[in-house]
Amino acid sequence: AQSVAQPEDQVNVAEGNPLTVKCTYSVSGNPYLFWYVQYPNRGLQFLLKYITGDNLVKGSYGFEAEFNKSQTSFHLKKPSALVSDSALYFCAVRPGGYQKVTFGIGTKLQVIP
Amino acid sequence: SAVISQKPSRDICQRGTSLTIQCQVDSQVTMMFWYRQQPGQSLTLIATANQGSEATYESGFVIDKFPISRPNLTFSTLTVSNMSPEDSSIYLCSVVGPGQGETQYFGPGTRLLVL
Numbered sequence: 001a002q003s004v005a006q007p008e009d010q011v012n013v014a015e016g017n018p019l020t021v022k023c024t025y026s027v028s029g030n031p032y033l034f035w036y037v038q039y040p041n042r043g044l045q046f047l048l049k050y051i052t053g054d055n056l057v058k059g060s061y062g063f064e065a066e067f068n069k070s071q072t073s074f075h076l077k078k079p080s081a082l083v084s085d086s087a088l089y090f091c092a093v094r095p096g097g098y099q100k101v102t103f104g105i106g107t108k109l110q111v112i113p
Numbered sequence: 114s115a116v117i118s119q120k121p122s123r124d125i126c127q128r129g130t131s132l133t134i135q136c137q138v139d140s141q142v143t144m145m146f147w148y149r150q151q152p153g154q155s156l157t158l159i160a161t162a163n164q165g166s167e168a169t170y171e172s173g174f175v176i177d178k179f180p181i182s183r184p185n186l187t188f189s190t191l192t193v194s195n196m197s198p199e200d201s202s203i204y205l206c207s208v209v210g211p212g213q214g215e216t217q218y219f220g221p222g223t224r225l226l227v228l
Contacts, residue, residue: 044219101217103156
């Protein structure tokens with residue numbers, strides 16, 4: 001069975017500082033990994049994904065994530081945080097193919113002005 | 114990416130009643146899913162909506178409580194039947210389609226409050 005761990009319920013970072021939101025996963029075979037963001041009273045917005053290829057993937061709004069197979073991690077990063085980045089971030093994983101996606105519990109990012 | 118709309122966006126319902134949520138996509142998609150997000154929780158998959166056949170339900174979810182229809186490749190409905198306050202959640206439609214690189218996209222959600 002596949003699983004996703006987001007070990008931090010909340011991450012606080014000062015505006016302008018780099019941010020990291022952590023994600024580790026467990027899945028059989030090669031993973032498809034995703035990050036989504038949810039703003040208050042909104043649906044989930046797709047940020048980025050790793051399917052294959054370069055371990056560093058770039059996504060929307062300046063976010064990037066690094067796939068680390070040996071550590072089974074897919075941490076979300078941004079070099080300089082904005083107050084508008086404050087939201088709930090979900091990591092998700094599934095094995096290849098159109099199969100069930102498993103979501104982490106979410107990490108609340110608070111960017112402090 | 115596909116543009117997904119849901120109706121209604123929110124509703125307040127009385128215990129024992131039923132609500133049907135619609136999901137419309139602007140292009141044909143391969144897969145359609147329904148998720149529930151309870152307050153302060155992550156997303157839980159309710160079922161996969163199959164075109165022209167019965168939906169595939171996840172453990173803990175049954176057709177009598179959450180009947181689903183998918184008459185074509187762009188539209189699906191989820192009904193929450195005989196509602197109780199425990200059904201108060203955000204219900205999200207999600208799709209995967211050809212040319213979307215296996216990414217799952219989500220609708221804006223339907224916020225349901227059951228009194």
